[in-house]
Amino acid sequence: MLDLAKLASKMPNMGQEMQKDALASVERLQLAQSLLIKTQQQQDTLIKTQEEWSDRLIFTPATPIEPITTCVDIELADYSHSVFSADGSQIAPSHHEIAYCYLINIGRIMLHYGQNLHPLLDTLPEIYYKSEDLYASRKWGIRTEEWMSYKRTVAEAEVLAEMACTWVNPPGAHLNIPNLAMTDGSLIFWFLETIATEAREQILTPILQAWEQLRSTKIPLVGYISASRSMEAVNFLRLPQCTYDNPNCVVYCGEEINKTPCQKIEPIRDATLWSSTLKLRQRSAIFRSNSRILDLYGEKQHIYFCYLHVGTEVARVEFPQWVGEDSVLLNQALSITLTQVNKGFGYPVALAEAHNLAVVKGSDRSRFFALLEDQMIRAGLRNVGTSYKEARKRGSIA
Known part of the structure; x- marks a missing residue:
């Protein structure tokens, strides 16, 4: 049984941490929005870069088929x-x-x-x-x-x-x-x-x-x-953030996967x-x-x-x-x-x-096995039944 009194004492710390994450997310979102415009301006070049260096990227960006800022009613x-x-x-x-x-x-x-x-x-x-x-x-x-x-x-x-x-x-x-x-x-x-x-x-x-x-x-x-x-689409925004001449993650960032310079907007x-x-x-x-x-x-x-x-x-x-x-x-x-x-x-x-x-409910499951048990008995099988563990779990003595 869950002790709600003990659990409640642990909630304030969680709330404070979530508040910090929310503030940080606002900053990352603003950066991502500005990157959308920058990415569209050089989208064709970035797609070619992605195709050329895809086997050396440590992340998997999706490829935009249209201008990345497209909005269609x-x-x-x-x-x-x-x-x-x-x-x-x-x-x-x-x-x-x-x-x-x-x-x-x-x-x-x-x-x-x-x-x-x-x-x-x-x-x-x-x-x-x-x-x-x-x-x-x-x-x-x-x-x-x-x-x-x-x-x-x-x-x-x-x-x-x-x-x-x-x-x-x-x-x-x-x-x-x-x-x-x-x-x-x-x-x-x-x-x-x-x-x-x-x-x-x-x-x-x-x-x-x-x-x-x-x-x-x-x-x-x-x-x-x-x-x-x-994060497939957002990953494409990591390409214009690369600070190296080429996005060769294997060479430049292989040992610092969690600290790469293109991760400024994660985890948006x-x-x-x-x-x-x-x-x-x-x-x-x-x-x-x-x-x-x-x-x-x-x-x-x-x-x-x-x-x-x-x-x-x-x-x-x-x-x-x-x-x-x-x-x-x-x-x-x-x-x-x-x-x-x-x-x-x-x-x-x-x-x-x-x-x-x-969806199969608990009652459906019980009826299924009851029907199966009946068919097994009709077929002449003996000693048909659940394990002692399953039987005890279904009927607690506490």
Whole structure:
């Protein structure tokens, strides 16, 4: 049990420290704002410098595709449009339960506005119990729990593409209705950098195939990131701050990574900077992410992003290159995203509802294992039950 009386005595020091950080952040923000103007004036030169010295930088700046101070007004979506979304949750495997298995539950949402059509709100649960589902990943040094989360990411992408393309592909009136496929979180899967090549292919390949389905059907895809902590765009502002002839971090700053002269504006985040420059319903310049894992995505699926002032916050919106290069699809995607946030009072309706459908509550977990126990007994299995540890945790004697 948490002792609130003891905890309260430690709060004043924390408040004082946060006050100091807030004052320092104001100064860094002012410096970052001035650097935006300076950076735009020499943007082409800085991009060439970045390309030439990228392998010797100790940070990863995103590349602006437009003038870095760009601010573009985004209109709300047309009255008639459709939104697709999918999100997942899971029940993790446990040796203390009656069976070692895991469950992935995908919530899918299809909302139609101004079309007099019923929405789709349902879930697709799948149980994994075979040896190849539970133990195959261990040959790559990946725990079953981690592999389960990777499989969930794949399932979310496949369900989203199948749902959206099935709706749009058949001939009908909805072909000319603007639409959008939305997912919660980043489209850049950094975790793939640390796993074996064979395992990475099993995860990334079906995701890219699902995205290719969306591209061929001309359904724009975005990843919506609320409260983004990314510094990719701000990192580009470090290039004009370099005090050396060339930004060769490996040579000049290799032993002083935390004291480099270009770190004057850290830890200002992208969202903080663009919240001071964007007005309501405006987007920032488009940036090309340079995360190393994106080299495996292919050219058309490389990830671009921008920042969008949705009213309650400045959100990071990511999209594949094929969306970023098509002005019609990009405006369609951002306008529907903005409308979704507006309808959801600060967060996209489709994402919130997909999450609520997918989430597995404690009562759902209990019913799942009760159903599983019943099926095991029906199959003739004996000695079915939880471990003593799990039984004691469920019923405390204190």
